[in-house]
Amino acid sequence: MEINDDLLDHLFALSRIESEKDPKKREKLKKDLSKILDYFKDLESVETTNVKPLFGGSFLDNVYRKDEKQNLAPEEKKRIRENCVDDFPVKEHGYLRVPPIFE
């Protein structure tokens, strides 16, 4: 499978990563990805008619906990909230500030 420039840029766009501009790095990336995808060809020889895809990591079912309010002390609540807000690079009045979606 050959990765060309158009496909490479499409994949960058899908991944929300700025496209690589350095021509040398682009060439290496195209070559590496093509080589890796070629390697995957060995799967074509495996007979998988009537085999169901396996998506999870185990035979066990997901177990969900009840979605209920935790009884936390006010200072505990404050700490958890502050810990999260502290990680926002741009914040205002204790809230996350996001860049404009439209110019």
Added chain:
Amino acid sequence: MDKNLTIKKFHKGIINGDFSVVEITDEYLKNIENKDSEIGSFLDVYKDEAIKKSKELDEKLKNTKDNLSMMFGVPMAIKDNILVEGKRSTSASKILENYISSYDATVISKLKKDEAVLLGKTNLDEFAMGASTEQSAFKVTKNPIDHERVPGGSSGGSASAVAGNMALGALGSDTGGSIRQPAGFCGIVGLKPTYGSVSRYGLMALASSLDQIGPLAKTVEDAGIIFESISGKDNFDSTSADTIFDDLNNLDSVETKDFTIGVPKEYFVEGLDKKIEKSIYDTIEKFKKAGYKIKEISLPHTKYAVSCYYIILPAEASANLARYDGLRYGGLDSLREGKMNLLSRYLKERGDGFGDEPTRRILLGAFVLSSGYYDAYYSKAQKVRRLMMEDFSMVFDKNKDGVDVILAPVTPTTAFKIGEKKDDPLAMYLSDIFTIPANMAGLPALSLPTGDLVNGLPINFQIIGRYFDEKNILALGHCYENRLK
């Protein structure tokens, strides 16, 4: 310092008053200070807190020495993709250079509850993507046995810290071999638990259907002690299983002599270093002489492991790493002040923040999941994954004279040179061939030294067990380590 100190000996030592917790913590911190500028195991060291905690524990010891946890006072190193509240957790990525964890991972809460001492955070391949720890955005970690060689990866910082006597035990994570392979390259013990045995709450997700947290230690018994402390049901990880592991510090009490050991012929193929092959066969011979039944088995889909894995992993990783958008988790310093719209910010943050390997894998993930390629790649890989899992179910089937454990090599080569494979991603991927299958099937696997060296470099073998059979594989490993090696 006693280089052969183990958790078990440490525990006895503090109870008998042979040494204090502070003394031992201090020795490890001194080793870090003296050696880590050369080895590069640690990204952050919690010197003051470690000393403070150790002093507190010594005070506690004055009052009572009864019912102490086996992890009491044990100086531990933590892979930097596991969250410790109030501390930087970077996953060795520039995109998280400013991220301070807002909570403790469940494994960390458990270690804290058992009164372990946290020495600091260890280096890894960025987001645990790699097999050499060369893909860290911050530094290259060296193998303590030979400084020109890699310690393996992605838990290379944790493995080299334990092997280099800079921690008594460590936590790593294993998605396709990231605990077992570095344990092998550094000549120590590593356990990848059954999928579901250990909560991943607070582990930065790489591939959610494969990731497991596990211990790295000097001995099998120590690995068991750490595993017992971190395992168990957790409501915050919906894949966590309701299984209790106990009494893992008394492995001698587990009877293993009736075990049938399976040897999969597909693991002894071209590409496996001849000296490693010989060492593994010699190991099998030792078990045979000790009276164990050895049986050749077949896991026919083993050769597809790398293809399958490098389709499924990038697919899951591309989704998991979508959360790093520059709006949360710290963000890059260079972009803090820039005025740009939301999309430009995503593109710039992720373009500047991710290194080569995560970028490559995210692109690969986007490809295999994209319309037109999904069936041929992603869906096909998931079908072959089922066949790989069924291979294991067949050989382990108790009703069909199945084996109890599988014995196999961990890596096709010993530790390779720094730089040798860094620019050839496919060559790096192929070195995961023997460790991937256990993750694909979700099975527990223990990596431990055969005791042989090639040019001074250690060789490990792995024991793969049935689901939640950690106790049995640890017991068999312990028996080898103590009596057969």
